[in-house]
Amino acid sequence: MNISLIGLGKMGQAIADCLLDSNCKITIYNRTIDKILPFKIKGAKVASSILEAVNNADIIISCLFDDKSVLDVAEQMIKCMKTNAVHVGITTVSEICADKLEKMHNDNNTMYISATVSGTPAVLRQKKATTFLAGDKSKCDIVKTIVKFYSGKVIYVSRKPSHSNMAKIIVNYLLVSSMSIFADTYTLCEKKGFDMETMQEILHLMFPNHVMGIYIDKMKNKDFKNINFPMKTAMKDVVYAKELFESSNMYSSINQHVYTEMIEALNTGLENKDWSYLYQMKINKSMK
Numbered sequence: 001m002n003i004s005l006i007g008l009g010k011m012g013q014a015i016a017d018c019l020l021d022s023n024c025k026i027t028i029y030n031r032t033i034d035k036i037l038p039f040k041i042k043g044a045k046v047a048s049s050i051l052e053a054v055n056n057a058d059i060i061i062s063c064l065f066d067d068k069s070v071l072d073v074a075e076q077m078i079k080c081m082k083t084n085a086v087h088v089g090i091t092t093v094s095e096i097c098a099d100k101l102e103k104m105h106n107d108n109n110t111m112y113i114s115a116t117v118s119g120t121p122a123v124l125r126q127k128k129a130t131t132f133l134a135g136d137k138s139k140c141d142i143v144k145t146i147v148k149f150y151s152g153k154v155i156y157v158s159r160k161p162s163h164s165n166m167a168k169i170i171v172n173y174l175l176v177s178s179m180s181i182f183a184d185t186y187t188l189c190e191k192k193g194f195d196m197e198t199m200q201e202i203l204h205l206m207f208p209n210h211v212m213g214i215y216i217d218k219m220k221n222k223d224f225k226n227i228n229f230p231m232k233t234a235m236k237d238v239v240y241a242k243e244l245f246e247s248s249n250m251y252s253s254i255n256q257h258v259y260t261e262m263i264e265a266l267n268t269g270l271e272n273k274d275w276s277y278l279y280q281m282k283i284n285k286s287m288k
């Protein structure tokens with residue numbers, strides 16, 4: 001089985017490491033060439049174009065940024081994919097984008113499987129990520145053997161690929177809403193002189209999920225230098241959640257609240273700060 005990986009950002013690099021560590025033979029492609037070299041040294045085959053990455057592949061994993069980047073790349077891919085080859089989308093894209101990708105591939109006699117992932121790059125490297133698989137069940141069973149190299153848990157969501165995206169968007173809605181609450185809580189502790197470690201312990205008790213735990217600790221330690229998920233990436237997912245609710249004639253006041261906080265972050269040049277920096281923003285505001 002020939003596997004290609006397109007996109008070597010923070011998540012793509014973690015996936016490449018896990019696949020190579022598991023002795024998978026992979027072909028890699030990234031728009032910016034300088035990210036390729038470490039993986040070439042580790043044994044990956046390098047493709048110099050999307051066409052070269054795709055034309056002999058049975059499975060093409062794309063790990064890009066947003067709707068636009070995935071649709072741009074998919075339009076190029078589709079012209080050179082083998083019949084019955086499978087495009088596995090890891091990128092968190094909107095529900096509408098996933099539906100478009102499914103149709104594009106169906107019309108082309110190729111297949112789209114959505115395999116969105118919950119977990120930071122470090123969590124992937126520990127093989128503890130959660131993958132939400134959706135699409136044709138028999139193809140998902142094959143894809144599962146690959147995503148297992150970085151996922152401790154694989155949940156088969158549905159035959160409809162966009163349901164994987166819905167699952168992931170909801171996970172991030174829960175995460176970002178909780179992070180806004182953690183930021184309020186820690187800021188309150190600082191103002192009231194409440195012991196921060198005790199509050200950290202209470203938050204762990206109330207939110208026992210592994211990824212929540214990472215951010216409970218990151219905020220408590222004000223570890224804003226290590227960037228898992230920049231504000232600009234978080235904003236993308238907040239907008240996708242907004243669209244998801246609006247498409248069902250719904251309005252989430254919690255999502256709207258976080259959206260306003262993110263707008264403030266982006267308007268003040270914080271787009272490349274980790275999303276946990278919401279805490280520092282709240283402290284700064286409370287000092288005024």
Ligand SMILES: NC(=O)c1ccc[n+]([C@@H]2O[C@H](COP(=O)([O-])OP(=O)(O)OC[C@H]3O[C@@H](n4cnc5c(N)ncnc54)[C@H](OP(=O)(O)O)[C@@H]3O)[C@@H](O)[C@H]2O)c1
Pocket residue numbers: 007008009010011012030031032035063064065066068069072073090091092093117118119120121228229233
């Ligand atoms: N980071 C996390 O903790 C995390 C966790 C779960 C899910 N995710 C999701 O996983 C996806 C990737 O996240 P990431 O953190 O790896 O992002 P990232 O570090 O910003 O990497 C983005 C990748 O997309 C490529 N790209 C962007 N626009 C492109 C375009 N127009 N054409 C071709 N390539 C393009 C970039 O190429 P260049 O190198 O050339 O810029 C890079 O390889 C996102 O959808 C994110 O929401 C991230």
